[in-house]
Amino acid sequence: MxxxxxxxxxxxxxxxxIVAAAxxxxxxxxxxxxxxxxxxxxxxxxxxxKEDFEAHGGKWVDAPVAGGGGDxxxxxxxxxxxxxxxxxxxxxxxxxxxxxxxxxxxxxxDKVANEEGWDxxxxxxxxxxxxxxxxxxxxxxxxxxxxxxxxxxxxxxxVGAGVPTSWDEFNETAEKLKAAGITPLAHGGQPxxxxxxxxxxxxxxxxxxxxxxxFVERDVDTLKSDTMKKVFDEMRKxxxxxxxxxxxxxxxxxxxxxxxxEAAMQIMGDWAKGEFLAAGKKPGVDFVCAPTPSDHGYILNxxxxxxxxxxGDDQKAGQDLLAKLILGEKFQETFNLYKGSIPARxxxxxxxxxxxxxxxxxxxxxxxxxxxxxxxxxxxxxxAGAIRGAILDVVTEHxxxxxxxxxxxxxxxxxVELAL
Amino acid sequence: xxxxxxxxxxxxxxxSMMDKVKDWLRWNTSKLVVAPSFALVLVFVYGFIAWTGYTxxxxxxxxxxxxxxxxxxxxxxxxxxxxxxxxxxxxxxxxLFIIVSIVLGCLLAILLDQRIRGEGILRTxxxxxxxxxxxxxxxxxxxxxxxxxxxxNLMHGLGWTxxxxxxxxxxxxxxxxxxxxxxxxxxxxxxxxxxxxLRGVDQEIIKAAYLDGASISRxxxxxxxxxxxxxxxxxxxxxxxxxxxxxxxVVALTGGGPGYSSTLPANFMYEMTFRRNQIGLGAxxxxxxxxxxxxxxxxxxxxxxxxxxxx
Numbered sequence: 122m123x124x125x126x127x128x129x130x131x132x133x134x135x136x137x138x139i140v141a142a143a144x145x146x147x148x149x150x151x152x153x154x155x156x157x158x159x160x161x162x163x164x165x166x167x168x169x170x171k172e173d174f175e176a177h178g179g180k181w182v183d184a185p186v187a188g189g190g191g192d193x194x195x196x197x198x199x200x201x202x203x204x205x206x207x208x209x210x211x212x213x214x215x216x217x218x219x220x221x222x223x224x225x226x227x228x229x230x231d232k233v234a235n236e237e238g239w240d241x242x243x244x245x246x247x248x249x250x251x252x253x254x255x256x257x258x259x260x261x262x263x264x265x266x267x268x269x270x271x272x273x274x275x276x277x278x279x280v281g282a283g284v285p286t287s288w289d290e291f292n293e294t295a296e297k298l299k300a301a302g303i304t305p306l307a308h309g310g311q312p313x314x315x316x317x318x319x320x321x322x323x324x325x326x327x328x329x330x331x332x333x334x335x336f337v338e339r340d341v342d343t344l345k346s347d348t349m350k351k352v353f354d355e356m357r358k359x360x361x362x363x364x365x366x367x368x369x370x371x372x373x374x375x376x377x378x379x380x381x382x383e384a385a386m387q388i389m390g391d392w393a394k395g396e397f398l399a400a401g402k403k404p405g406v407d408f409v410c411a412p413t414p415s416d417h418g419y420i421l422n423x424x425x426x427x428x429x430x431x432x433g434d435d436q437k438a439g440q441d442l443l444a445k446l447i448l449g450e451k452f453q454e455t456f457n458l459y460k461g462s463i464p465a466r467x468x469x470x471x472x473x474x475x476x477x478x479x480x481x482x483x484x485x486x487x488x489x490x491x492x493x494x495x496x497x498x499x500x501x502x503x504x505a506g507a508i509r510g511a512i513l514d515v516v517t518e519h520x521x522x523x524x525x526x527x528x529x530x531x532x533x534x535x536x537v538e539l540a541l
Numbered sequence: 542x543x544x545x546x547x548x549x550x551x552x553x554x555x556x557s558m559m560d561k562v563k564d565w566l567r568w569n570t571s572k573l574v575v576a577p578s579f580a581l582v583l584v585f586v587y588g589f590i591a592w593t594g595y596t597x598x599x600x601x602x603x604x605x606x607x608x609x610x611x612x613x614x615x616x617x618x619x620x621x622x623x624x625x626x627x628x629x630x631x632x633x634x635x636x637l638f639i640i641v642s643i644v645l646g647c648l649l650a651i652l653l654d655q656r657i658r659g660e661g662i663l664r665t666x667x668x669x670x671x672x673x674x675x676x677x678x679x680x681x682x683x684x685x686x687x688x689x690x691x692x693x694n695l696m697h698g699l700g701w702t703x704x705x706x707x708x709x710x711x712x713x714x715x716x717x718x719x720x721x722x723x724x725x726x727x728x729x730x731x732x733x734x735x736x737x738x739l740r741g742v743d744q745e746i747i748k749a750a751y752l753d754g755a756s757i758s759r760x761x762x763x764x765x766x767x768x769x770x771x772x773x774x775x776x777x778x779x780x781x782x783x784x785x786x787x788x789x790x791v792v793a794l795t796g797g798g799p800g801y802s803s804t805l806p807a808n809f810m811y812e813m814t815f816r817r818n819q820i821g822l823g824a825x826x827x828x829x830x831x832x833x834x835x836x837x838x839x840x841x842x843x844x845x846x847x848x849x850x851x852x
Contacts, residue, residue, distance in 0.1 A: 192815050366689040368710040368799035510817040521712045521800035
């Protein structure tokens with residue numbers, strides 16, 4: 122604890138120095154951008170934004186914090202805000218935006234939003250995420266779809282099956298694969314991966330309303346309901362479809378198992394596509410993407426930049442320019458092609474995107490019109506850190522033990538109540 | 542003459558002033574030198590312990606809040622199943638890690654103490670793991686213990702297909718893999734401490750006992766080991782604080798899994814404070830860890846200091 126605090130203080134002092142240096146240059150739009158996109162396609166994507174920003178006369182102060190998942194970044198951000206010296210723009214998402222907005226740390230972006238007509242181009246669910254109290258406080262960058270099955274068609278063909286379209290069919294296909302000596306599902310036993318499967322099953326068996334009641338409203342009766350028991354029953358079956366060495370495996374290694382034909386399917390968000398493409402696999406031939414079984418559901422994950430209350434006109438101008446560029450069609454296309462996601466706004470030309478991305482765009486529209494679009498629980502869009510963590514604890518314990526579904530739902534309700 | 546005398550007195554006064562300053566410096570230089578680090582320790586260790594302690598009595602979530610809420614966080618903490626798992630794991634891991642490391646370290650030291658050839662090389666080999674960070678140890682053992690890559694796979698490859706060693710992926714056994722890796726790392730260090738102490742044992746007593754016809758095992762058990770009591774105590778204290786603050790080993794070796802079956806209190810604290818925006822709860826767990834350390838260190842210090850006074 123103390124070591125961490127000491128590091129935090131040191132970071133604060135260091136970061137303060139960087140900002141002091143940045144304040145020297147005046148008048149030109151300046152943005153200090155705190156983010157954790159430091160690897161591969163993500164780093165390329167950020168570079169694209171930086172170049173665009175500089176081409177429009179801005180001064181970009183890069184503040185990357187390595188260490189995936191953003192834990193390290195969260196610590197830096199907290200100390201920066203506490204010392205009264207927040208960065209201009211910070212990569213945060215979901216309920217974290219609301220929590221920061223509640224503390225009064227976020228800036229109002231309504232002026233840019235009106236000029237650019239954000240209300241018309243953003244899906245309503247996404248608007249809800251980046252608005253606080255009716256005002257825009259953050260800018261969405263992309264949309265990831267979570268509820269995908271990535272399958273190896275050659276392996277599925279061995280047992281004469283296609284990608285399943287219902288959970289019953291999923292179970293049947295998996296049993297056949299198992300009988301043929303093939304691992305049906307490639308999976309990595311890390312809590313967030315368990316939760317990723319869990320939320321697709323919740324959406325598939327319970328539907329979008331049930332999903333929202335459980336994860337957004339956190340309704341105790343819903344969490345304890347018979348439908349939730351069915352969800353845990355299905356999770357127990359799925360546990361039987363993964364290989365024995367799954368604990369601790371990273372998601373991209375699981376993707377590799379599908380590529381090599383050691384396993385038939387993986388349930389994972391569309392960042393898995395990047396792995397297939399990087400290995401030179403062709404969509405539709407070497408791998409296929411299909412939504413996990415649900416009634417036109419769509420689980421959305423979205424990265425965004427929140428703008429903090431900063432001093433000085435140069436930084437405020439930088440904020441407005443950055444916000445405008447991020448949601449601009451040009452950046453939305455470049456960035457999302459690099460990142461494997463789809464644009465956060467409507468109206469971006471789709472000719473450069475692959476089939477999986479185009480399907481994602483179409484399904485997003487359908488889901489948005491049918492009110493079956495939901496925010497991801499496992500990836501912190503619909504559910505804040507503490508409650509998400511509590512749900513993950515129960516889901517992962519159930520998946521890794523012989524806990525009954527009856528006990529699991531009671532534990533789930535208890536854990537969620539305790540985390541409030 | 543008189544003017545010279547006055548000059549001399551002035552000179553004397555000057556030198557006496559100088560002497561005073563020199564004297565003062567002689568007595569206080571050490572304090573002056575230590576002062577900055579003392580101040581730093583005061584703020585960054587004890588200050589932050591106090592701050593953490595206070596935070597644990599608040600409802601702090603994402604940012605610290607300073608309104609007092611009593612034992613709220615502690616009550617929550619002890620209701621959480623993951624915390625109970627973490628504490629149980631600490632007891633299992635800490636207990637086994639300390640006992641096995643001491644027994645193994647002591648045994649190795651006694652064996653090395655038999656004036657064998659190549660002792661220098663052997664000592665270095667056993668001590669070497671201590672030079673490696675826990676992250677590296679954890680990663681290496683993760684590969685060794687992984688059933689698909691390591692020992693189990695090797696045995697299957699050699700034709701022993703019924704061989705099974707899958708503790709790493711078994712929720713009930715994963716915590717014992719931490720013991721294996723921890724012991725591998727620390728027992729060499731314990732050995733070095735014991736070896737140093739063994740070399741300090743008076744050879745005359747041993748020779749005398751030998752002449753009286755005592756067997757080697759009896760000499761070790763009755764004469765030598767009791768004189769090593771301070772080494773047992775120091776290795777116990779060093780190993781127990783290593784065990785309580787263990788964090789990186791879990792991160793690298795098991796990732797806390799399967800599920801959260803192998804998390805330790807330090808991992809719990811990190812998860813709550815930095816991932817789940819529960820600063821208050823994280824602080825409460827940190828204070829519980831501090832209390833555990835105090836429960837071990839305070840009696841130790843007390844006995845050490847009291848002995849010195851009497852001695």
